[in-house]
Amino acid sequence: xxxxEQWYQRALKVTPGGVHSPVRSLKNVDAQxxxxxxxxxxxxxxxxxxxxxxxxxxFGPHILGHCPEVVTRALREQVGKALSFGACHPMEVELSxxxxxxxxxxxxVRLVNSGxxxxxxxxxxxxxxxGRSKIIKFDGCYHGHSxxxxxKAGSGVAALxxxxxxxxxxxxxxxxxxxxxxxxxxxxxxxxxxxxDVAAIVLEPVPANNGLHVxxxxxxxxxxxxxxxxxxxxxxxxxxTGFRLSLSGASGYYDFTPDIVTLGKIIGGGLPLAAVxxxxxxxxxxxxIGGAYQAGTLSGNPLATAxxxxxxxxxxxxxxxxxxxxxxxxxxxxxERLVQKFGLRVPRIASIFWLQSxxxxxxxxTIGEKERALYGEIFRKALSAGVYLPxxxxxxxxxxxxxxxxxxxxxxxxxxxxxx
Numbered sequence: 001x002x003x004x005e006q007w008y009q010r011a012l013k014v015t016p017g018g019v020h021s022p023v024r025s026l027k028n029v030d031a032q033x034x035x036x037x038x039x040x041x042x043x044x045x046x047x048x049x050x051x052x053x054x055x056x057x058x059f060g061p062h063i064l065g066h067c068p069e070v071v072t073r074a075l076r077e078q079v080g081k082a083l084s085f086g087a088c089h090p091m092e093v094e095l096s097x098x099x100x101x102x103x104x105x106x107x108x109v110r111l112v113n114s115g116x117x118x119x120x121x122x123x124x125x126x127x128x129x130x131g132r133s134k135i136i137k138f139d140g141c142y143h144g145h146s147x148x149x150x151x152k153a154g155s156g157v158a159a160l161x162x163x164x165x166x167x168x169x170x171x172x173x174x175x176x177x178x179x180x181x182x183x184x185x186x187x188x189x190x191x192x193x194x195x196x197d198v199a200a201i202v203l204e205p206v207p208a209n210n211g212l213h214v215x216x217x218x219x220x221x222x223x224x225x226x227x228x229x230x231x232x233x234x235x236x237x238x239x240x241t242g243f244r245l246s247l248s249g250a251s252g253y254y255d256f257t258p259d260i261v262t263l264g265k266i267i268g269g270g271l272p273l274a275a276v277x278x279x280x281x282x283x284x285x286x287x288x289i290g291g292a293y294q295a296g297t298l299s300g301n302p303l304a305t306a307x308x309x310x311x312x313x314x315x316x317x318x319x320x321x322x323x324x325x326x327x328x329x330x331x332x333x334x335x336e337r338l339v340q341k342f343g344l345r346v347p348r349i350a351s352i353f354w355l356q357s358x359x360x361x362x363x364x365x366t367i368g369e370k371e372r373a374l375y376g377e378i379f380r381k382a383l384s385a386g387v388y389l390p391x392x393x394x395x396x397x398x399x400x401x402x403x404x405x406x407x408x409x410x411x412x413x414x415x416x417x418x419x420x
Contacts, residue, residue: 003047028392029376031383039066042400042407044388053411055397060240061265063320063351064311071269072309075303084304085091091309092300098312099267099277105257108283110276112301114143115239115264118274119202121147121286121294122260123148124408125276126200126233128285130304132316134198136190136275138181138230140364142209143202143237148176152389181207181215181363184222191230200260201227202235205250209240210345212354219255224256233282234377239264239274241311245350246321254352266315267306272298320401324351327408328399334412338419342374351399355389367393378419385418387411 011018011033019025019033026033035047042065044054046082054066064070078091096109112118123135135148142151152305177194179187193197204221207213224234236258242249243266251258259282266272276283285292332353336346347357355378357371367375375393382389390397399408 003349004035005032007047023395026391027380028394030267030373031376031380031391032262032384034388037328041065041067050386052383052386053397053403053407053414054388055403056388056390056395057398057400059265059271059395059400060244060352061270062398062402063244063266063324063400064314066270067398068311068402070310070314071307074269074306078302078306084185084295084298084301084303089300089302089305091302091305093103095267095300095305095309095312096275098309099263099275099314100348101278101316102243102312103251103261104248104371105251105303106261107280108276109280110294111140111276111305112276113278113296113298113301114144115237115262115274116146116350117296118239118262118264118276119143119149119235119237121276122235122262122278123200123202124294125278125282125285126235126260128290130199130231130233130281131141132232133175134177134194135175135225136177136179136187136198136201138203138207139178140181140210140213141202141204141207141237143204144239146418148172150309164174181213182219184219184226187223188226191226191232195230198227198230198232200233200235202237204237204240204257205254205258206241206245206349206352207363207394208354209394211356211363211365211394212349212352214347214349219277220254224258233259235262237262241398242266244352245314247315247319247417267308268304268310269309269311271301271304271307273301273304273308321350322400323404324384324401327351327404328353331399331403331408331412335415336404338412338415339378342378343371344374352396353399354396357393367396381418382415384412387414387418 003143017025018092024033037045037047038045042053044052057230090256099109177190179190227234238249238261242263245253260278264278284290328348329352332346342359347354347356372393379389
Protein backbone atom coordinates (compact mmCIF):
# COMPACT_ATOMS: atom_id res chain seq x y z
CA UNK A 1 0.00 0.00 0.00
CA UNK A 2 1.38 3.42 -0.97
CA UNK A 3 1.68 6.28 1.51
CA UNK A 4 -1.11 8.08 -0.34
CA GLU A 5 -3.39 5.05 0.08
CA GLN A 6 -2.52 4.89 3.77
CA TRP A 7 -3.45 8.54 4.23
CA TYR A 8 -6.72 7.93 2.39
CA GLN A 9 -7.63 5.04 4.68
CA ARG A 10 -6.96 7.27 7.69
CA ALA A 11 -9.02 10.09 6.15
CA LEU A 12 -12.00 7.79 5.56
CA LYS A 13 -12.25 7.30 9.32
CA VAL A 14 -12.47 10.99 10.14
CA THR A 15 -14.24 12.82 7.28
CA PRO A 16 -17.11 12.02 4.86
CA GLY A 17 -15.71 10.16 1.87
CA GLY A 18 -12.19 10.85 3.10
CA VAL A 19 -12.17 14.29 1.46
CA HIS A 20 -12.93 17.89 2.38
CA SER A 21 -14.29 18.81 -1.05
CA PRO A 22 -16.08 16.33 -3.33
CA VAL A 23 -13.98 16.75 -6.49
CA ARG A 24 -10.87 15.66 -4.56
CA SER A 25 -12.34 12.19 -4.27
CA LEU A 26 -11.41 11.57 -7.96
CA LYS A 27 -14.71 9.69 -8.18
CA ASN A 28 -15.36 11.16 -11.64
CA VAL A 29 -12.18 9.59 -13.01
CA ASP A 30 -12.50 6.23 -11.22
CA ALA A 31 -9.43 6.79 -9.10
CA GLN A 32 -8.55 7.20 -5.44
CA UNK A 33 -7.49 10.52 -3.91
CA UNK A 34 -3.84 11.47 -4.14
CA UNK A 35 -2.25 13.12 -1.13
CA UNK A 36 0.32 15.78 -2.00
CA UNK A 37 3.16 17.04 0.13
CA UNK A 38 4.30 20.17 -1.72
CA UNK A 39 4.19 22.14 -4.95
CA UNK A 40 6.80 24.19 -6.77
CA UNK A 41 6.40 26.07 -10.01
CA UNK A 42 4.40 23.94 -12.43
CA UNK A 43 4.87 20.74 -10.41
CA UNK A 44 3.11 18.84 -7.64
CA UNK A 45 4.86 16.23 -5.49
CA UNK A 46 2.89 13.53 -3.70
CA UNK A 47 3.62 11.85 -0.37
CA UNK A 48 5.20 8.92 -2.22
CA UNK A 49 7.77 11.18 -3.86
CA UNK A 50 6.28 11.17 -7.37
CA UNK A 51 6.18 14.42 -9.37
CA UNK A 52 3.47 15.66 -11.73
CA UNK A 53 3.13 18.57 -14.10
CA UNK A 54 0.05 20.23 -12.61
CA UNK A 55 -2.72 21.59 -14.86
CA UNK A 56 -5.27 21.90 -12.08
CA UNK A 57 -3.30 24.59 -10.20
CA UNK A 58 -5.61 24.46 -7.17
CA PHE A 59 -8.49 25.10 -9.61
CA GLY A 60 -7.02 28.34 -10.87
CA PRO A 61 -5.40 30.62 -8.29
CA HIS A 62 -1.77 29.80 -9.07
CA ILE A 63 -1.34 31.97 -12.15
CA LEU A 64 2.34 32.41 -11.19
CA GLY A 65 2.78 28.73 -10.33
CA HIS A 66 3.09 27.04 -6.96
CA CYS A 67 4.91 29.00 -4.26
CA PRO A 68 6.30 31.87 -6.38
CA GLU A 69 9.02 33.80 -4.59
CA VAL A 70 7.04 37.06 -4.57
CA VAL A 71 4.30 35.34 -2.57
CA THR A 72 6.43 33.28 -0.20
CA ARG A 73 8.54 36.36 0.57
CA ALA A 74 5.43 38.40 1.39
CA LEU A 75 4.14 35.61 3.63
CA ARG A 76 7.45 35.26 5.46
CA GLU A 77 7.41 38.99 6.19
CA GLN A 78 3.81 38.92 7.40
CA VAL A 79 3.81 35.71 9.43
CA GLY A 80 6.07 37.26 12.07
CA LYS A 81 3.71 40.20 12.51
CA ALA A 82 0.24 38.69 12.85
CA LEU A 83 -1.88 35.76 11.68
CA SER A 84 -5.19 37.49 12.30
CA PHE A 85 -6.25 40.79 13.83
CA GLY A 86 -10.03 40.71 13.66
CA ALA A 87 -9.46 44.43 13.13
CA CYS A 88 -8.37 46.86 10.40
CA HIS A 89 -4.85 46.74 8.95
CA PRO A 90 -3.04 48.41 6.02
CA MET A 91 -2.72 45.34 3.79
CA GLU A 92 -6.48 44.99 3.29
CA VAL A 93 -6.57 48.60 2.09
CA GLU A 94 -3.64 48.05 -0.28
CA LEU A 95 -5.18 44.91 -1.77
CA SER A 96 -8.51 46.69 -2.29
CA UNK A 97 -6.68 49.53 -4.05
CA UNK A 98 -4.99 47.06 -6.39
CA UNK A 99 -8.32 45.42 -7.22
CA UNK A 100 -9.89 48.78 -8.07
CA UNK A 101 -6.81 49.77 -10.06
CA UNK A 102 -7.47 46.71 -12.20
CA UNK A 103 -11.26 47.20 -12.36
CA UNK A 104 -11.34 51.02 -12.73
CA UNK A 105 -15.09 51.21 -13.43
CA UNK A 106 -15.80 49.97 -9.88
CA UNK A 107 -15.35 52.11 -6.77
CA UNK A 108 -15.51 49.98 -3.63
CA VAL A 109 -14.51 46.52 -2.39
CA ARG A 110 -15.57 44.30 0.50
CA LEU A 111 -13.17 41.44 1.26
CA VAL A 112 -14.60 38.05 2.29
CA ASN A 113 -13.26 34.52 2.64
CA SER A 114 -14.61 32.47 -0.27
CA GLY A 115 -16.28 32.74 -3.65
CA UNK A 116 -19.47 31.32 -2.15
CA UNK A 117 -19.50 34.11 0.43
CA UNK A 118 -18.72 36.74 -2.22
CA UNK A 119 -21.70 35.80 -4.40
CA UNK A 120 -23.99 35.46 -1.39
CA UNK A 121 -23.01 38.99 -0.32
CA UNK A 122 -23.43 40.34 -3.85
CA UNK A 123 -27.00 39.03 -4.04
CA UNK A 124 -27.91 40.44 -0.63
CA UNK A 125 -26.46 43.81 -1.62
CA UNK A 126 -28.34 43.82 -4.93
CA UNK A 127 -31.62 43.10 -3.16
CA UNK A 128 -30.95 45.86 -0.63
CA UNK A 129 -30.16 48.37 -3.39
CA UNK A 130 -33.12 47.56 -5.65
CA GLY A 131 -35.71 46.63 -3.05
CA ARG A 132 -36.52 43.58 -5.19
CA SER A 133 -36.47 39.90 -4.27
CA LYS A 134 -35.86 37.70 -7.33
CA ILE A 135 -32.47 36.67 -8.74
CA ILE A 136 -31.89 35.18 -12.21
CA LYS A 137 -29.09 32.68 -12.65
CA PHE A 138 -28.27 30.44 -15.61
CA ASP A 139 -28.46 26.69 -15.89
CA GLY A 140 -24.92 25.31 -15.75
CA CYS A 141 -23.31 28.33 -14.07
CA TYR A 142 -21.90 27.64 -10.61
CA HIS A 143 -21.90 30.37 -7.96
CA GLY A 144 -20.88 28.51 -4.85
CA HIS A 145 -22.83 26.33 -2.46
CA SER A 146 -25.07 28.81 -0.67
CA UNK A 147 -28.58 27.43 -0.35
CA UNK A 148 -30.40 29.82 -2.70
CA UNK A 149 -28.05 29.00 -5.58
CA UNK A 150 -28.11 25.21 -5.29
CA UNK A 151 -31.05 25.02 -7.64
CA LYS A 152 -32.06 24.07 -11.15
CA ALA A 153 -34.80 25.01 -13.60
CA GLY A 154 -38.17 23.35 -13.28
CA SER A 155 -40.38 22.47 -16.25
CA GLY A 156 -40.02 25.44 -18.55
CA VAL A 157 -37.55 28.29 -18.39
CA ALA A 158 -39.92 30.52 -16.44
CA ALA A 159 -40.56 27.99 -13.68
CA LEU A 160 -39.41 28.46 -10.14
CA UNK A 161 -36.53 26.25 -9.15
CA UNK A 162 -36.29 23.06 -7.23
CA UNK A 163 -33.31 22.29 -5.04
CA UNK A 164 -30.51 20.11 -6.38
CA UNK A 165 -29.02 19.28 -2.98
CA UNK A 166 -30.45 17.46 -0.01
CA UNK A 167 -30.86 19.84 2.90
CA UNK A 168 -31.98 22.74 0.69
CA UNK A 169 -35.69 23.44 1.01
CA UNK A 170 -38.06 24.73 -1.70
CA UNK A 171 -38.47 27.95 0.30
CA UNK A 172 -34.73 28.61 0.15
CA UNK A 173 -34.69 28.57 -3.66
CA UNK A 174 -38.10 30.16 -4.19
CA UNK A 175 -36.62 33.54 -5.13
CA UNK A 176 -34.10 32.06 -7.56
CA UNK A 177 -35.08 31.86 -11.23
CA UNK A 178 -33.10 29.95 -13.84
CA UNK A 179 -32.76 30.67 -17.55
CA UNK A 180 -30.81 28.91 -20.30
CA UNK A 181 -27.54 30.74 -20.96
CA UNK A 182 -27.90 30.80 -24.75
CA UNK A 183 -31.65 31.52 -24.85
CA UNK A 184 -32.20 35.28 -25.02
CA UNK A 185 -35.93 34.89 -25.66
CA UNK A 186 -36.28 32.74 -22.57
CA UNK A 187 -34.40 35.33 -20.51
CA UNK A 188 -36.63 38.11 -21.80
CA UNK A 189 -39.76 36.06 -21.07
CA UNK A 190 -38.54 35.48 -17.52
CA UNK A 191 -37.89 39.20 -17.00
CA UNK A 192 -41.32 40.03 -18.41
CA UNK A 193 -43.04 37.46 -16.20
CA UNK A 194 -41.39 38.87 -13.06
CA UNK A 195 -41.37 42.46 -14.24
CA UNK A 196 -40.24 44.86 -11.52
CA ASP A 197 -39.25 42.04 -9.16
CA VAL A 198 -35.82 40.94 -10.44
CA ALA A 199 -33.02 42.48 -8.35
CA ALA A 200 -30.09 41.10 -10.34
CA ILE A 201 -28.88 38.80 -13.06
CA VAL A 202 -25.85 36.82 -11.92
CA LEU A 203 -23.72 34.98 -14.44
CA GLU A 204 -20.29 33.64 -15.15
CA PRO A 205 -19.37 35.76 -18.20
CA VAL A 206 -17.29 32.78 -19.33
CA PRO A 207 -18.77 29.68 -17.69
CA ALA A 208 -15.80 27.58 -16.53
CA ASN A 209 -17.15 25.47 -13.70
CA ASN A 210 -19.16 23.10 -15.88
CA GLY A 211 -16.87 22.58 -18.82
CA LEU A 212 -15.76 25.70 -20.69
CA HIS A 213 -18.26 27.78 -22.63
CA VAL A 214 -16.84 30.77 -24.53
CA UNK A 215 -19.72 33.09 -25.48
CA UNK A 216 -19.66 35.69 -28.23
CA UNK A 217 -19.44 39.27 -27.06
CA UNK A 218 -22.70 40.24 -28.78
CA UNK A 219 -24.54 37.55 -26.84
CA UNK A 220 -23.22 38.81 -23.50
CA UNK A 221 -24.08 42.35 -24.52
CA UNK A 222 -27.66 41.33 -25.30
CA UNK A 223 -27.99 39.63 -21.89
CA UNK A 224 -26.72 42.75 -20.14
CA UNK A 225 -28.99 45.08 -22.11
CA UNK A 226 -32.04 42.94 -21.32
CA UNK A 227 -31.27 43.04 -17.62
CA UNK A 228 -30.69 46.76 -17.50
CA UNK A 229 -33.81 47.48 -19.52
CA UNK A 230 -35.76 45.79 -16.71
CA UNK A 231 -33.87 47.59 -13.93
CA UNK A 232 -31.90 44.52 -12.80
CA UNK A 233 -28.30 44.84 -11.67
CA UNK A 234 -25.67 42.85 -13.58
CA UNK A 235 -23.37 40.70 -11.45
CA UNK A 236 -20.33 39.10 -13.07
CA UNK A 237 -19.13 36.11 -11.09
CA UNK A 238 -15.42 36.32 -11.87
CA UNK A 239 -14.18 34.02 -9.14
CA UNK A 240 -12.44 32.01 -11.89
CA THR A 241 -12.03 34.54 -14.72
CA GLY A 242 -10.92 37.48 -12.56
CA PHE A 243 -7.24 38.22 -13.29
CA ARG A 244 -7.18 35.06 -15.46
CA LEU A 245 -8.48 36.51 -18.72
CA SER A 246 -6.95 39.95 -18.24
CA LEU A 247 -6.07 42.40 -15.49
CA SER A 248 -9.78 43.17 -15.30
CA GLY A 249 -10.89 39.62 -15.98
CA ALA A 250 -13.72 38.87 -18.39
CA SER A 251 -15.02 42.40 -17.84
CA GLY A 252 -11.90 43.78 -19.49
CA TYR A 253 -11.50 40.94 -21.95
CA TYR A 254 -14.95 41.64 -23.41
CA ASP A 255 -15.01 45.36 -22.49
CA PHE A 256 -18.10 45.37 -20.25
CA THR A 257 -18.90 47.27 -17.04
CA PRO A 258 -21.08 45.13 -14.76
CA ASP A 259 -22.55 46.71 -11.63
CA ILE A 260 -20.99 44.18 -9.27
CA VAL A 261 -18.06 41.76 -9.72
CA THR A 262 -17.23 38.86 -7.42
CA LEU A 263 -13.60 37.78 -7.26
CA GLY A 264 -11.65 34.93 -5.69
CA LYS A 265 -8.90 32.41 -6.51
CA ILE A 266 -6.04 34.60 -7.68
CA ILE A 267 -6.63 37.55 -5.33
CA GLY A 268 -5.68 35.35 -2.37
CA GLY A 269 -2.44 34.12 -3.91
CA GLY A 270 -3.40 30.55 -2.98
CA LEU A 271 -4.87 31.39 0.43
CA PRO A 272 -8.62 31.66 1.25
CA LEU A 273 -9.77 35.11 0.12
CA ALA A 274 -12.48 36.58 -2.09
CA ALA A 275 -14.09 39.94 -2.72
CA VAL A 276 -17.20 41.79 -3.81
CA UNK A 277 -16.46 44.90 -5.88
CA UNK A 278 -18.99 47.31 -7.24
CA UNK A 279 -20.30 50.80 -7.73
CA UNK A 280 -20.06 52.91 -4.60
CA UNK A 281 -23.80 53.52 -4.33
CA UNK A 282 -24.42 49.76 -4.43
CA UNK A 283 -21.63 48.64 -2.09
CA UNK A 284 -22.59 51.35 0.41
CA UNK A 285 -25.70 49.29 1.14
CA UNK A 286 -23.45 47.10 3.29
CA UNK A 287 -23.08 47.60 7.04
CA UNK A 288 -21.85 49.61 8.84
CA ILE A 289 -23.20 52.45 6.67
CA GLY A 290 -26.03 50.50 5.00
CA GLY A 291 -28.72 48.16 6.20
CA ALA A 292 -27.47 44.97 4.48
CA TYR A 293 -25.53 43.02 7.10
CA GLN A 294 -22.33 41.18 6.27
CA ALA A 295 -19.43 40.38 8.56
CA GLY A 296 -16.46 38.06 8.97
CA THR A 297 -13.82 37.79 11.70
CA LEU A 298 -11.27 36.54 9.17
CA SER A 299 -12.31 38.79 6.26
CA GLY A 300 -9.20 40.50 4.89
CA ASN A 301 -6.95 38.12 6.80
CA PRO A 302 -3.42 39.63 6.85
CA LEU A 303 -1.72 36.50 5.49
CA ALA A 304 -4.18 36.13 2.60
CA THR A 305 -4.11 39.84 1.75
CA ALA A 306 -0.30 39.86 1.81
CA UNK A 307 -0.21 36.92 -0.60
CA UNK A 308 -2.91 38.41 -2.83
CA UNK A 309 -1.30 41.85 -2.92
CA UNK A 310 1.99 40.26 -3.96
CA UNK A 311 0.33 38.43 -6.86
CA UNK A 312 -1.67 41.45 -8.07
CA UNK A 313 1.40 43.71 -7.84
CA UNK A 314 3.33 41.28 -10.02
CA UNK A 315 0.47 41.07 -12.54
CA UNK A 316 0.12 44.85 -12.66
CA UNK A 317 3.84 45.43 -13.09
CA UNK A 318 4.53 42.55 -15.47
CA UNK A 319 1.28 41.52 -17.19
CA UNK A 320 1.79 37.95 -18.49
CA UNK A 321 -1.45 37.66 -20.45
CA UNK A 322 -0.14 37.76 -24.00
CA UNK A 323 2.49 35.11 -23.27
CA UNK A 324 0.00 32.95 -21.37
CA UNK A 325 -2.61 33.09 -24.12
CA UNK A 326 -0.06 32.28 -26.81
CA UNK A 327 1.35 29.34 -24.83
CA UNK A 328 -2.14 28.05 -24.00
CA UNK A 329 -3.19 28.18 -27.65
CA UNK A 330 -0.07 26.29 -28.72
CA UNK A 331 -0.48 23.71 -25.96
CA UNK A 332 -4.20 23.27 -26.67
CA UNK A 333 -3.51 22.79 -30.39
CA UNK A 334 -0.99 20.04 -29.67
CA UNK A 335 -3.19 18.46 -27.01
CA GLU A 336 -6.12 18.43 -29.44
CA ARG A 337 -3.91 16.69 -32.01
CA LEU A 338 -3.24 13.94 -29.46
CA VAL A 339 -6.86 13.45 -28.32
CA GLN A 340 -8.85 14.07 -31.49
CA LYS A 341 -8.63 10.36 -32.32
CA PHE A 342 -10.80 9.83 -29.21
CA GLY A 343 -13.36 12.33 -30.47
CA LEU A 344 -12.17 15.09 -28.11
CA ARG A 345 -11.65 18.80 -28.75
CA VAL A 346 -9.78 21.37 -26.67
CA PRO A 347 -11.60 24.71 -26.47
CA ARG A 348 -9.64 27.45 -24.73
CA ILE A 349 -9.66 31.10 -23.73
CA ALA A 350 -6.73 33.07 -22.32
CA SER A 351 -4.95 30.57 -19.98
CA ILE A 352 -7.91 28.20 -19.52
CA PHE A 353 -8.56 25.02 -21.53
CA TRP A 354 -10.92 22.05 -21.47
CA LEU A 355 -10.97 18.52 -22.89
CA GLN A 356 -14.41 18.41 -24.47
CA SER A 357 -16.17 15.28 -25.66
CA UNK A 358 -18.65 15.33 -28.50
CA UNK A 359 -21.50 14.81 -26.04
CA UNK A 360 -20.24 17.83 -24.10
CA UNK A 361 -21.17 20.28 -26.83
CA UNK A 362 -23.75 22.88 -25.97
CA UNK A 363 -24.20 24.45 -22.55
CA UNK A 364 -24.55 23.10 -20.01
CA UNK A 365 -22.75 20.01 -21.27
CA THR A 366 -24.16 16.54 -20.73
CA ILE A 367 -21.36 14.01 -20.71
CA GLY A 368 -22.44 10.41 -21.19
CA GLU A 369 -21.13 7.41 -19.30
CA LYS A 370 -19.00 6.28 -22.25
CA GLU A 371 -17.31 9.69 -22.57
CA ARG A 372 -16.86 9.95 -18.80
CA ALA A 373 -15.14 6.55 -18.76
CA LEU A 374 -12.92 7.64 -21.65
CA TYR A 375 -11.84 10.78 -19.81
CA GLY A 376 -11.17 8.73 -16.70
CA GLU A 377 -8.86 6.45 -18.67
CA ILE A 378 -7.02 9.44 -20.15
CA PHE A 379 -6.69 10.98 -16.68
CA ARG A 380 -5.25 7.79 -15.20
CA LYS A 381 -2.80 7.23 -18.06
CA ALA A 382 -1.63 10.84 -17.83
CA LEU A 383 -1.31 10.50 -14.06
CA SER A 384 0.86 7.42 -14.39
CA ALA A 385 3.07 9.40 -16.78
CA GLY A 386 3.40 12.30 -14.33
CA VAL A 387 0.75 14.69 -15.65
CA TYR A 388 -2.04 15.88 -13.34
CA LEU A 389 -5.05 16.87 -15.45
CA PRO A 390 -8.33 18.26 -14.05
CA UNK A 391 -9.91 15.44 -11.98
CA UNK A 392 -13.30 15.46 -13.71
CA UNK A 393 -14.50 15.61 -17.33
CA UNK A 394 -16.41 18.76 -16.34
CA UNK A 395 -13.37 20.58 -14.87
CA UNK A 396 -11.15 22.97 -16.82
CA UNK A 397 -7.36 23.17 -16.83
CA UNK A 398 -5.10 26.14 -16.18
CA UNK A 399 -1.72 27.30 -17.48
CA UNK A 400 0.58 29.38 -15.27
CA UNK A 401 3.67 31.40 -16.04
CA UNK A 402 5.65 28.54 -14.47
CA UNK A 403 4.44 26.19 -17.24
CA UNK A 404 6.04 28.21 -20.02
CA UNK A 405 8.81 26.33 -21.79
CA UNK A 406 10.06 23.03 -20.36
CA UNK A 407 6.99 21.87 -18.36
CA UNK A 408 4.72 22.17 -21.39
CA UNK A 409 7.28 20.43 -23.61
CA UNK A 410 7.63 17.62 -21.05
CA UNK A 411 3.87 17.24 -20.83
CA UNK A 412 3.37 16.89 -24.56
CA UNK A 413 6.16 14.31 -24.74
CA UNK A 414 4.63 12.32 -21.86
CA UNK A 415 1.13 12.45 -23.33
CA UNK A 416 2.39 11.54 -26.80
CA UNK A 417 3.73 8.32 -25.32
CA UNK A 418 1.05 7.37 -22.81
CA UNK A 419 -1.94 8.05 -25.10
CA UNK A 420 -0.73 5.78 -27.91
